[in-house]
Amino acid sequence: MAFRIARLGLLAFALVPRPGATTFADSYDADVRPILEKYCFDCHSGDRAEAGITLDAYRESRAKTHERKAWVKVLRQLEGRAMPPDDADQPTRDESAAVERWITGYALVPDCSKGERPGRVTVRRLNREEYNNTVRDLFGIDIRPADDFPSDEIGYGFDTIGDVLSIPPVLLDHYIDAAEVVARAVIASTDAEAAPARPIEGGRLNSTGQFTRDIDIAEEGNYVLRVMAWGDQAGPEPCRMVIGIDGKPRRKADVPNGPGAPLEYDVKLRLDRGKHQIAVAFLNDFYDKAEKDPKKRDRNLAIDRITLAGPVGILPTTLPTSHIRFFSRPIEPTADLTEQTDQLKAILTPVASRAFRRPVTNDELDGLGAVFFAARREGETIERAAQLTLSALLVSPSFLLRFEGDPPPGRIRSLNDYELAARLSFFLWSSLPDDELFRAAARGEVHTPEQLAAQAKRMLRDPKATALVKNFAGQWLQLRGLDEVKPDPKRFPTFDADLRTAFRRETEEFFSHIVREDRSVLEFLDADYTFVNERLARHYGLADVKGEAFRRVSLDTSKRGGLLGQASILTVTSNATRTSPVKRGKWILENLFAAPPPDPPPNVPELDGNGAKLVGTLRQRMEQHRADPSCASCHKLMDPLGFGLENYDAIGAWRDRDGEAAVDSGGELPDGRRFQGPAELRAILAARKDEFRRCLIEKLLTYGLGRGLEYYDACAVERIAAASAAEGDRFSVIVAEIVQSPAFRQRESGADIK
């Protein structure tokens, strides 16, 4: 079972003293062993310990290695109140807490003296954002084909986690369709599918008769006339029709297919400029009054649709840039197919290498060439065959999945320059490396810490770094959740789509500003400015902001400041009809201080189980709820934080009254500190720099590495945090430290102590 270091944070936040390791080691004998002996040893000791969990054989030297797993299990059982079993003596809350504290505070804290372990990232498929961006940057076409894909699985709060991103058959269907769409957008072709098509209305022919349709042809050329037909079948022979042009029959066809199963009947035509007439005639009407089955009595021909596509075989006069770039050198139509295939392989080499984020191999080129060759041999045009080859490339695992080979078991391997370039670009851009980065990788200049830091710095300044805002901030701060909130229109009539968009924009602009201007990340907590347009300014009660554009404004910090004054966050943490101090408190603990509160007990106690009705304001009712000791221990962490934000309603507007009652936004934190209103709460939170910094680093690491953090990652987090604090907590410093860390630069093989 994986154990997240994040849990350690809770204790810090709850201000349980975090004694030095030796104190904890000593405390095992003094505080922990007696409790285990009293409640656990009956079953979990000696040779026949139940479930193989032996708790009496503790040796300090092993606590952090071989026995980690066992302690994680013990912790889970205690947290879930699952052990000891109900019919055995139960430890008091203080006793449980003492054991939990020792496990999280000592047994699971890694020993950093041996350096940082890199860990291992499971192969990652491109997520939807990455697929869209990759296609955009590879071909210069922004068509977002992945928007139709099923949603990506989320792990540890992010959609970049290799372990959870699965590849179900439905996704492969989408990959195949998207590849065709992309290939047709990149390369112009001359087949009927790509030619302009004009629909012509169809109809039904109940007896021998015909349609005629007049058409105007602007451009001389080859056309395909496509008739979608079916018939009510009756009598000894199938429906029969003839398709003609300008009075001359061109194709006679049997139409044996019945209702519900239209088939297409194509005719190739050469048409001059000018007027033409298309005709479809039904040739063999049949009616048998004597037939008993009414369905077999009458033969009719139905034409669902006629389409004229063309001219075919002529490339459009203005070719897409992507097409011109793809055919950087022409493929000679007169050369033989083998030679053409070689020419294709030559022009495909740079494209495939970029797409695979490493040099394409000869085997791979041969495979791609085979697709081209087969299509050409079937008579497809060069362009169409190239499209199919591109499709093959876009469906292949080397494109869709990000592989990094494993070192031999038990070993650590440094990633090569190409792998590092891809890690950088997917981390900061959610896309593939650009030319500069890819060329640097080819020269072997992406692997030293200095090179990585320099590239990261450059990349953060690139406009593509907005991906970090959209994808990292969008998930860290749960801005993506804004799409799903539905504030009750009766209570919040001002809320609409524009305001929803403005909420998101504010926080995105704010985050971008900190990245772009390389500000201290501590401003997330207490910036005295924000970004608004007229609509949002009105929502916040700010004067003198006109127009749609977002601009930086200074804030009256008694009312707003930092992320916690932003309506996006205040709204995603509210219910549809009211604020939720619990959700807001939980959000702060989880996302700003990496201290998620323990989950509620498995069976939520009924609030009025003993008949006592909860009465009063929301806040009063919550306080009564907290009188229940099994709820109180956690709610006293969450609720006060949420109470401090009660001046913001469920869509983040300022309020002094909640219904009839005046808003009470005062509170007391577990350490006894009191505050009155959001500004004082903000000041208290802003002082918790260490926890916040660590939290942001953990979130960025998780997102950037694509895996959940393990206990040993605490070493990297602490080191990065120290470096960040020493350099003014600038955003670029944290990113630079992350990309230089062993976790980013190396990988270890699968054999792991989890």
Next chain:
Amino acid sequence: MTTTLSRRTMLRGLGTGIALPLLDAMESPALAAPARKATAPVRMAFLYVPNGIHMPDWTPAEEGSAYKLPPTLEPLADLRGDFSILTGLGQRCANANGDGPGDHARAMASFLSGVQARKTEGLDIHCGTTVDQIAAAALGRRTQFPSLEIGADRGKSSGTCDSGYSCVYSSTISWRTDSQPLPKENDPKVIFERLFEDGRPGESAQARAKRDRFSRSILDFALEDARRLERDLGASDRRKLDEYLSAIREVEQRIDRSHRANAAGVAKMKKPDGIPQDYEQHLRLLADLLVLAFQTDATRIATFVFANEGSGRSYPSIEVPEGHHDLSHHGNDPAKQAKLGKINRFHTRQLAYFLGRLKATREAESNLLDRSMILYGGCIGDGNRHDHNHLPILLAGRGGGTLSPGRHQRYEAKTPLNNLFASLLDRMGAKADILPETTGRLEGI
């Protein structure tokens, strides 16, 4: 544009994009043939509603066929002969069993699997192959798509879901293997295109064969590439590549058998535009597509999730602006229970629509509902207590004459839900041995 028509010719406006009612597609000779076989294909669908159901308004007081319809089932009054209420079934592995909180995640994960989900945010996600996928593995090769997974909600886009469980668990009802969740498709337009628009409608056999050859050559390259990569992969990487490979194989198999069902009679439904704003419209479009998928034999096995487990959706259209999950923790407040009842009834109205559509769809001498086994319910009874031992379970359809609906049946408390699933798999002709947690078959269905 002029139209020349001869004396007796009538032009009817076909192809104008009007949503025509579904006609009896089985009239088409291509499709009618298999339906006339003695062993008519049986369809199977599992419909899920989250957050529990207010059980006093769901469970009939009387047993047998003469029970009085409780309020939540009232929308199904016209169909009462077509479904049974099965009371007393439970899913043991949705309970904590030592794993602590996370009932919503566990509920959805265990509902069709009977397996206790591994508590993890991401590393080593683990559940169990679900009953629909057991059926799909056995029978899926007979149809174009082994199974279909649809639902109104996307997976959650950010944040955490339930108490240390990856969001995958509370948004996924179908697991292909114990480590591969199957995402739902949400957009009716996208579903329509995938199911019914393989290639141009009506394209000629020749054009299709050529397209298939090209598809194969693309897949061949993908397979070669995968085999090259396979060599130096660790175990969890290999698992991902295996997922990829089995997806490729499934597509290849579909190319082999697609010629049969493609005609499909699909033109009779207008292609949807996308996801409707209105939730009810969305559910109904999804229901329409599922009916069409069954009717055209695109698939015989499906899951359909009305909302993700733990859903906080509000229901303004029925004057319930509060979030569903919040209301489900009603604390025995009658006002909240009443609103919960409204949501439950809203959902059964959608069920009634779906069942009605199936029933109205003729197939040979029968109708689609009679040839289906439709399970509707959730893995939480009383949402306030996260009760997984008294589940709301409704079974509709006659399963091709193998089910006798129309009753309220009570079982001994905590009878494994998987006993029911095993009984359903028997009727599908799939092997039920691999289902865990079974203690036998469920009698009286």
